[in-house]
Amino acid sequence: MTRRDDQKDETRARLVSAGAAIFAEKGVDGARIGDIAKVAGVAMGTLYTHFPDKDALFDEVMRVGKETVLAGLELAQSTHADREQRDLVAMEGVVAFAQIHGPLFRLLLSRGGGDNPVRREVINAITDIRIRELRLGLEQGWARQGQDPEFTARCEVGAVFHLLDWWLDNKDRIPADTLARRLSEVRRWGAEGRLDEDHRTS
Amino acid sequence: MTRRDDQKDETRARLVSAGAAIFAEKGVDGARIGDIAKVAGVAMGTLYTHFPDKDALFDEVMRVGKETVLAGLELAQSTHADREQRDLVAMEGVVAFAQIHGPLFRLLLSRGGGDNPVRREVINAITDIRIRELRLGLEQGWARQGQDPEFTARCEVGAVFHLLDWWLDNKDRIPADTLARRLSEVRRWGAEGRLDEDHRTS
Amino acid sequence: MTRRDDQKDETRARLVSAGAAIFAEKGVDGARIGDIAKVAGVAMGTLYTHFPDKDALFDEVMRVGKETVLAGLELAQSTHADREQRDLVAMEGVVAFAQIHGPLFRLLLSRGGGDNPVRREVINAITDIRIRELRLGLEQGWARQGQDPEFTARCEVGAVFHLLDWWLDNKDRIPADTLARRLSEVRRWGAEGRLDEDHRTS
Amino acid sequence: MTRRDDQKDETRARLVSAGAAIFAEKGVDGARIGDIAKVAGVAMGTLYTHFPDKDALFDEVMRVGKETVLAGLELAQSTHADREQRDLVAMEGVVAFAQIHGPLFRLLLSRGGGDNPVRREVINAITDIRIRELRLGLEQGWARQGQDPEFTARCEVGAVFHLLDWWLDNKDRIPADTLARRLSEVRRWGAEGRLDEDHRTS
DNA sequence: TATGAATGAGCATTCATTCAT
DNA sequence: CATGAATGAATGCTCATTCAT
Numbered sequence: 001m002t003r004r005d006d007q008k009d010e011t012r013a014r015l016v017s018a019g020a021a022i023f024a025e026k027g028v029d030g031a032r033i034g035d036i037a038k039v040a041g042v043a044m045g046t047l048y049t050h051f052p053d054k055d056a057l058f059d060e061v062m063r064v065g066k067e068t069v070l071a072g073l074e075l076a077q078s079t080h081a082d083r084e085q086r087d088l089v090a091m092e093g094v095v096a097f098a099q100i101h102g103p104l105f106r107l108l109l110s111r112g113g114g115d116n117p118v119r120r121e122v123i124n125a126i127t128d129i130r131i132r133e134l135r136l137g138l139e140q141g142w143a144r145q146g147q148d149p150e151f152t153a154r155c156e157v158g159a160v161f162h163l164l165d166w167w168l169d170n171k172d173r174i175p176a177d178t179l180a181r182r183l184s185e186v187r188r189w190g191a192e193g194r195l196d197e198d199h200r201t202s
Numbered sequence: 203m204t205r206r207d208d209q210k211d212e213t214r215a216r217l218v219s220a221g222a223a224i225f226a227e228k229g230v231d232g233a234r235i236g237d238i239a240k241v242a243g244v245a246m247g248t249l250y251t252h253f254p255d256k257d258a259l260f261d262e263v264m265r266v267g268k269e270t271v272l273a274g275l276e277l278a279q280s281t282h283a284d285r286e287q288r289d290l291v292a293m294e295g296v297v298a299f300a301q302i303h304g305p306l307f308r309l310l311l312s313r314g315g316g317d318n319p320v321r322r323e324v325i326n327a328i329t330d331i332r333i334r335e336l337r338l339g340l341e342q343g344w345a346r347q348g349q350d351p352e353f354t355a356r357c358e359v360g361a362v363f364h365l366l367d368w369w370l371d372n373k374d375r376i377p378a379d380t381l382a383r384r385l386s387e388v389r390r391w392g393a394e395g396r397l398d399e400d401h402r403t404s
Numbered sequence: 405m406t407r408r409d410d411q412k413d414e415t416r417a418r419l420v421s422a423g424a425a426i427f428a429e430k431g432v433d434g435a436r437i438g439d440i441a442k443v444a445g446v447a448m449g450t451l452y453t454h455f456p457d458k459d460a461l462f463d464e465v466m467r468v469g470k471e472t473v474l475a476g477l478e479l480a481q482s483t484h485a486d487r488e489q490r491d492l493v494a495m496e497g498v499v500a501f502a503q504i505h506g507p508l509f510r511l512l513l514s515r516g517g518g519d520n521p522v523r524r525e526v527i528n529a530i531t532d533i534r535i536r537e538l539r540l541g542l543e544q545g546w547a548r549q550g551q552d553p554e555f556t557a558r559c560e561v562g563a564v565f566h567l568l569d570w571w572l573d574n575k576d577r578i579p580a581d582t583l584a585r586r587l588s589e590v591r592r593w594g595a596e597g598r599l600d601e602d603h604r605t606s
Numbered sequence: 607m608t609r610r611d612d613q614k615d616e617t618r619a620r621l622v623s624a625g626a627a628i629f630a631e632k633g634v635d636g637a638r639i640g641d642i643a644k645v646a647g648v649a650m651g652t653l654y655t656h657f658p659d660k661d662a663l664f665d666e667v668m669r670v671g672k673e674t675v676l677a678g679l680e681l682a683q684s685t686h687a688d689r690e691q692r693d694l695v696a697m698e699g700v701v702a703f704a705q706i707h708g709p710l711f712r713l714l715l716s717r718g719g720g721d722n723p724v725r726r727e728v729i730n731a732i733t734d735i736r737i738r739e740l741r742l743g744l745e746q747g748w749a750r751q752g753q754d755p756e757f758t759a760r761c762e763v764g765a766v767f768h769l770l771d772w773w774l775d776n777k778d779r780i781p782a783d784t785l786a787r788r789l790s791e792v793r794r795w796g797a798e799g800r801l802d803e804d805h806r807t808s
Numbered sequence: 809t810a811t812g813a814a815t816g817a818g819c820a821t822t823c824a825t826t827c828a829t
Numbered sequence: 830c831a832t833g834a835a836t837g838a839a840t841g842c843t844c845a846t847t848c849a850t
Contacts, residue, residue: 029228029231029232030230030231033844033845033846042810044812044844045810045848046809046811048845048846048847049810054845054846151365151388155361158363158364158365159357159360162363162364163357163360165360182353206834209829209834210833210834213834213835234819234820236819244836245836245837246836247821247822247823247835248834249821250820250822250823251834251835255820256820256821412830430635431635431636433633433636434633436822437824438823438824447833448832448833449827450830453831458824458825552788555769555788555792558769558772559765559768559769559792560765561768562764562765562766562767562768562771563760563765565764565768566761566763567760570760586754590757593799594795614812614813638841640841649815650815651814651816651817651842651843651844654843654844655813660841
């Protein structure tokens with residue numbers, strides 16, 4: 001890869017990043033190409049040497065966001081053998097993502113972005129991971145019997161994302177690590193019907 | 203109130219209704235004044251004899267939506283003396299609202315509408331009602347001890363709205379009354395830590 | 405004439421008066437029918453029961469203004485036998501008109517009103533009166549010999565109207581009666597080439 | 607300054623020029639952006655890459671007009687040492703300006719343009735130049751004693767501009783050079799109270 | 809490839825005029 | 830006749846997209 005290709009990729013990445021910021025703040029229809037270019041530090045025309053039009057940039061922003069989120073989740077899944085630890089790490093990961101990429105988090109996972117299909121894909125992917133876990137739990141006996149794994153999973157996802165959305169505007173109310181711990185407790189209570197002594201909310 | 207004033211109010215109401223439909227479908231920036239006028243069955247100029255501009259119509263749509271939602275909730279609160287019954291009626295009400303005003307529900311309560319302050323007001327108002335209930339429950343002993351009422355309430359609200367949002371695209375999966383029952387179970391489990399035998403999910 | 409006709413004429417007169425004010429302030433294109441109706445204290449539709457359209461109202465405003473100005477001038481002409489007295493009265497009349505109908509004065513006689521034909525008619529009528537006087541003066545020997553009456557008349561008219569226009573924004577600089585006296589001196593100097601001792605500027 | 611910047615300036619200049627023509631003909635409110643763009647030979651949107659809105663273009667038209675007029679006047683002032691010659695050159699200059707930029711002349715100096723502040727600035731600037739000359743004349747003895755320089759100057763300006771305005775519609779009545787000569791005679795008579803033999807109107 | 813001036817279709821908004829009451 | 834809500838053509842302005850440099 002030549003220096004020129006590097007620069008091209010760099011410019012493209014900055015456009016995607018700027019697009020994420022502006023799309024997240026204003027929505028697709030509210031976003032201005034000129035604003036995105038300005039934030040990216042390039043001329044408006046440059047955007048069109050990398051993407052055919054506004055919608056293509058938006059799609060790319062969503063695609064990159066999706067990959068980032070799913071990669072993070074996969075990492076959290078693969079890290080620990082212990083279930084409770086793994087859950088906690090997963091929640092810490094999602095809290096960190098929300099903290100770092102606030103607007104992108106909202107675009108992808110809470111509100112914003114409207115009916116975008118990629119948004120559904122991400123949420124479904126996350127939900128499916130949890131559904132599989134819960135099914136395994138029912139088999140292995142650690143999951144609360146009688147529950148519908150899909151229903152439980154969607155409740156969890158809704159609760160977690162809604163709380164993170166609220167937290168983004170109220171970060172001073174709860175520290176990030178406390179929030180992650182509480183979220184993993186919520187999930188355990190919903191999934192297993194018990195709270196581990198060590199992590200019980202004081 | 204003369205016949206003429208009646209007609210004026212009627213026209214205004216049709217504009218708000220049409221605005222709700224179009225704004226909910228396309229968002230503020232995506233909505234076209236011409237589409238709203240067409241749906242309302244009036245000329246484009248008519249909109250401007252009732253509202254100074256597009257944003258003012260949007261604000262009014264949100265305001266009316268907020269009042270409708272809160273009025274329905276208050277009604278559900280005041281109806282039954284028995285807590286479980288009251289909860290079920292409340293969930294039936296919110297399911298019915300989502301079913302009838304699908305797009306408006308999303309605009310006000312799930313995604314869409316972006317950062318609108320009225321949206322926050324509605325969600326906070328609903329959350330506050332639940333927080334007060336939970337505090338009462340802690341005093342009266344029926345609520346699960348050790349919980350943070352605000353945290354529980356936000357989890358519930360997130361779970362319920364997320365599920366309703368999902369259900370709007372998957373109505374064939376669960377009948378409305380079953381959904382309402384399950385939602386009230388979710389809330390009971392989260393708040394009280396028990397499930398009544400009669401309503402346990404099969 | 406019945407009471408109803410009286411009222412009709414009254415309404416019409418108020419529309420013309422309001423039109424004069426708004427047209428003078430904003431010009432024909434800048435004037436808003438709604439503003440004129442508001443100033444006249446009637447509904448917008450009422451305007452159209454008296455005049456076919458905006459231009460017709462403007463024409464009427466100009467026509468009435470022209471008649472008022474010319475009637476005042478004719479009055480001043482016919483009042484006094486003595487030439488100097490007559491001139492002074494004429495200037496006093498035009499100063500009074502500018503003072504009372506400031507905006508209308510500008511519309512008709514100085515700036516504003518654009519290329520309106522009535523405006524030209526008024527100015528030409530006023531100029532013609534003076535041209536006839538000057539021709540008489542050349543015959544009778546009191547007018548400065550060698551002058552072109554038309555040229556002199558136009559200079560006088562331009563000077564007088566320009567000064568009045570300036571005075572309207574600077575009424576505190578010169579009292580109305582002093583202004584009228586000075587204007588008649590200017591005209592005498594231009595026409596006769598002499599200043600009467602009694603009226604010389606102090 | 608690159609070729610590209612040159613083109614941008616060229617476009618801007620054409621917009622100002624076209625704006626002058628259309629504004630002068632129709633007034634600010636009567637002017638159509640589409641007409642200005644058509645005359646300038648550019649697309650409507652181009653106007654907005656150079657000026658924020660219609661009023662800003664109008665302001666620029668007036669500003670450029672003011673500079674042009676004042677530059678011409680200054681040039682005439684500085685050219686000749688002899689007072690009578692200088693006056694004649696000044697009048698020839700203003701007649702030429704009216705002849706070449708007829709509508710702009712009216713916009714800036716006679717009627718049109720309404721209450722525009724730049725219009726006042728130009729007229730006041732021109733008047734002030736003459737006031738200073740007359741004060742000098744009173745000191746040096748060549749000006750008619752007993753006059754108020756400000757009053758005289760305003761009369762002159764009014765007379766000259768009114769005659770030029772009339773002349774624009776009646777160019778066949780008087781040749782341009784004769785007009786300039788007569789205007790300078792008018793000014794000399796008003797200011798000095800004498801007419802030079804050589805230039806006396808035949 | 810990068811630029812940004814130019815483009816022009818698209819849109820929100822205005823406002824003279826109409827007409828049912 | 831008076832009213833003012835409704836009308837819709839006209840207009841100013843926006844902004845995604847193009848293209849000459």
